[in-house]
Amino acid sequence: MAHSYMRPVLLIALLVALIALPSVAQASGYNAVTSLATRVLIYGIAAASLNFVLGYGGMVSFGHAAFFGIGGYVVGILYQHFALEEPLLGLIPGTNQMLITLPAALLVSGILAAAIGALSLRTGGVQFIMITLALAQMLFFLFVSLKTYGGDDGLIIRRTNELPGLNMRDKHTIYYVCLAVTVAFFALLYRLVHSRFAQILVGLRQSERRMAAIGLSPYRYKLVAFIISGMGCGLAGALMANFLRYASPDMLHWTKSGEFMVMVILGGVGTLFGPFIGAAVFIVLESLLASWTEHWQLGLGLILLLVVLYTQGGVQAVFSRLPGRR
Amino acid sequence: MSAVAEKAPEQAAATPSLAVRGLVKSFGGLIASDHIDLTVRPGEIHALIGPNGAGKTTLISQLMGELTPDAGTIEVEGQSIDALSTASRVERGLARTFQITCLLPDYTVRDNVAVAVQVRQGHSFRFWKPVAKDEALRRQAETYLAATGLAERADELVANLSHGEQKQLELAVALATEPRLLLLDEPMAGLGHAESLQMIEMLRGLKNQVSMLLVEHDMDAVFALADRISVLVYGRIIASGTVDEIRDDPDVRTAYLGEGDAGC
Ligand SMILES: Nc1ncnc2c1ncn2[C@@H]1O[C@H](COP(=O)(O)OP(=O)(O)O)[C@@H](O)[C@H]1O
Ligand SMILES: [Mg+2]
Numbered sequence: 008m009a010h011s012y013m014r015p016v017l018l019i020a021l022l023v024a025l026i027a028l029p030s031v032a033q034a035s036g037y038n039a040v041t042s043l044a045t046r047v048l049i050y051g052i053a054a055a056s057l058n059f060v061l062g063y064g065g066m067v068s069f070g071h072a073a074f075f076g077i078g079g080y081v082v083g084i085l086y087q088h089f090a091l092e093e094p095l096l097g098l099i100p101g102t103n104q105m106l107i108t109l110p111a112a113l114l115v116s117g118i119l120a121a122a123i124g125a126l127s128l129r130t131g132g133v134q135f136i137m138i139t140l141a142l143a144q145m146l147f148f149l150f151v152s153l154k155t156y157g158g159d160d161g162l163i164i165r166r167t168n169e170l171p172g173l174n175m176r177d178k179h180t181i182y183y184v185c186l187a188v189t190v191a192f193f194a195l196l197y198r199l200v201h202s203r204f205a206q207i208l209v210g211l212r213q214s215e216r217r218m219a220a221i222g223l224s225p226y227r228y229k230l231v232a233f234i235i236s237g238m239g240c241g242l243a244g245a246l247m248a249n250f251l252r253y254a255s256p257d258m259l260h261w262t263k264s265g266e267f268m269v270m271v272i273l274g275g276v277g278t279l280f281g282p283f284i285g286a287a288v289f290i291v292l293e294s295l296l297a298s299w300t301e302h303w304q305l306g307l308g309l310i311l312l313l314v315v316l317y318t319q320g321g322v323q324a325v326f327s328r329l330p331g332r333r
Numbered sequence: 334m335s336a337v338a339e340k341a342p343e344q345a346a347a348t349p350s351l352a353v354r355g356l357v358k359s360f361g362g363l364i365a366s367d368h369i370d371l372t373v374r375p376g377e378i379h380a381l382i383g384p385n386g387a388g389k390t391t392l393i394s395q396l397m398g399e400l401t402p403d404a405g406t407i408e409v410e411g412q413s414i415d416a417l418s419t420a421s422r423v424e425r426g427l428a429r430t431f432q433i434t435c436l437l438p439d440y441t442v443r444d445n446v447a448v449a450v451q452v453r454q455g456h457s458f459r460f461w462k463p464v465a466k467d468e469a470l471r472r473q474a475e476t477y478l479a480a481t482g483l484a485e486r487a488d489e490l491v492a493n494l495s496h497g498e499q500k501q502l503e504l505a506v507a508l509a510t511e512p513r514l515l516l517l518d519e520p521m522a523g524l525g526h527a528e529s530l531q532m533i534e535m536l537r538g539l540k541n542q543v544s545m546l547l548v549e550h551d552m553d554a555v556f557a558l559a560d561r562i563s564v565l566v567y568g569r570i571i572a573s574g575t576v577d578e579i580r581d582d583p584d585v586r587t588a589y590l591g592e593g594d595a596g597c
Contacts, residue, residue, distance in 0.1 A: 198460070198461050198463070199460055199461075201463040201464060201465060202459055202460045202461060202462060202463065202464060203451055203456065203457050203458075203459040203460075203462070203464045203467075204457060204458060204459055204460050205464075206444070206447075206448055206451065206457075206464045207448065207451070207452070207457045209439070209440075210437050210440070210448050213437040213438060213439055213440065214435055214436070214437055214438075216399070216435055217435045217436060217437055217506075218448075218452075219399070219419045219420060220397065220399075220419065220423070220428070220429055220431075220435070221423065221428075221448065221449040221452050221453075221506060221509070221510055222419075222420050222423030222424060222449075222452045222453060222510055223420055223452045223457075224418060224420040228457070231458070
């Protein structure tokens with residue numbers, strides 16, 4: 008079919024456009040576009056991670072900001088201990104090396120997701136939504152009260168983490184690092200959603216009862232999916248803390264979880280590209296609307312309503328089945 | 334002592350596929366299973382008949398571990414399964430079909446079966462290889478589709494199947510778990526005459542390979558297939574015997590017939 012020939016062509020065109028973006032932005036005097044695009048990439052990772060449990064697995068988590076925030080705080084806390092030259096808990100030395108902080112963020116958010124998942128996945132439906140929300144809010148209040156790490160004000164990270172051989176003070180370099188991470192993330196996600204594991208996960212979304220009747224124990228599979236998803240959000244949070252040079256309780260707030268969910272719904276639930284499109288639409292709309300009116304959230308809400316009512320599958324569906332829809 | 338000595342060789346010769354003893358389940362004041370005793374012998378088709386609301390589906394759900402009985406024991410091939418989860422029971426050779434079909438609507442017919450094959454193989458924590466390119470899995474799934482007359486429909490979405498085809502797929506999915514004891518919850522319900530005959534033939538073909546507990550209202554099907562019949566009314570087994578015994582039982586004649594209720 009013509010469709011399958013189009014796929015690689017479209018993907019390569021997209022990648023070329025993304026690589027060219029900072030230079031084009033600079034040449035045309037819209038430098039801010041590069042920063043905007045960096046945020047889109049990072050939020051795209053977070054939204055796609057949420058979508059893995061929400062869209063593919065049918066688990067409506069309202070607490071994914073917890074993983075995003077913890078990823079950011081891992082970077083911030085490791086930086087603070089590095090800057091003050093005193094080990095965390097007297098044991099773990101701080102660091103400003105991205106090759107250590109990103110894996111650390113993945114690890115910590117994975118552990119947190121295992122804990123939150125273990126507590127919440129025994130339930131379902133509205134209960135699951137409420138428990139994930141409540142646990143994430145507990146973490147939010149924990150960090151608000153942690154004065155050592157800035158409490159309410161958050162943690163300033165004076166310098167972006169370093170990567171060997173790169174000048175991480177350059178906004179373009181940060182963009183390219185985020186792009187590289189996003190591409191790698193996307194490639195992994197692509198394999199993942201076409202794997203045997205995803206076949207089970209999508210089956211569970213459709214009917215847990217059926218899956219049990221063919222001999223499956225749902226819980227383990229849901230938990231592993233939840234951990235993978237949490238790690239993705241943790242990665243996004245670590246990148247965001249590097250990009251903003253700041254980690255704050257806002258990253259953990261329930262409204263952030265809501266934003267991720269809006270991105271997924273805007274872009275298209277249960278699709279590969281949808282969350283990235285959703286993140287782009289969300290970030291662009293937010294900055295456009297915010298420059299016109301301080302009631303930008305109202306405008307965004309209306310647009311979301313229209314998307315939900317009229318597109319049946321988000322912006323992704325409007326772009327007529329781009330690659331990736333299962 | 335002597336009674337035990339007499340009994341022992343007979344038991345050893347034929348450990349029942351399924352032995353239910355004193356099973357009780359109530360929903361509030363309603364007793365859906367009232368001290369049920371039931372035995373399915375190896376290789377036999379044991380029909381369970383009874384009016385709508387008698388508790389037939391509730392019994393199957395308890396056998397599968399989807400519902401927990403209030404009292405009683407269930408043994409499969411001589412071993413208690415009371416403490417086992419649904420998944421472990423499937424591993425022990427139990428499989429069920431659903432009266433109101435319970436399939437994966439967004440999957441193709443083939444994938445509905447393939448996912449059951451995959452679960453049976455136990456290789457589902459695999460995150461990298463594309464499942465769609467797994468030829469062995471595809472081929473295995475297709476053998477079950479061929480056996481149930483669905484081979485031509487393999488690429489169709491479940492949502493586009495007719496009711497009769499969905500019933501056939503229910504059977505194909507159950508068979509893909511390679512069961513030794515099949516619990517069939519009204520497999521002919523809602524089928525046309527030709528489809529019913531086809532289903533009867535398929536079940537007949539499975540006879541002696543798989544033991545079956547067949548819940549069915551279609552008496553032609555029951556008489557055509559069953560070795561023995563039990564009659565359930567208000568949660569109680571009121572009669573149990575060979576086809577002829579049950580056919581001629583006056584109590585049974587007054588009791589049953591009805592259709593359709595709770596499903597997936
Ligand atoms: N989950 C439930 N909660 C309450 N009552 C139930 C439940 N499931 C079944 N029942 C009741 O138990 C009785 C037996 O139901 P069921 O096993 O579905 O009957 P059958 O399959 O023989 O038609 C019915 O009266 C039904 O309403
Ligand atoms: Mg029933």
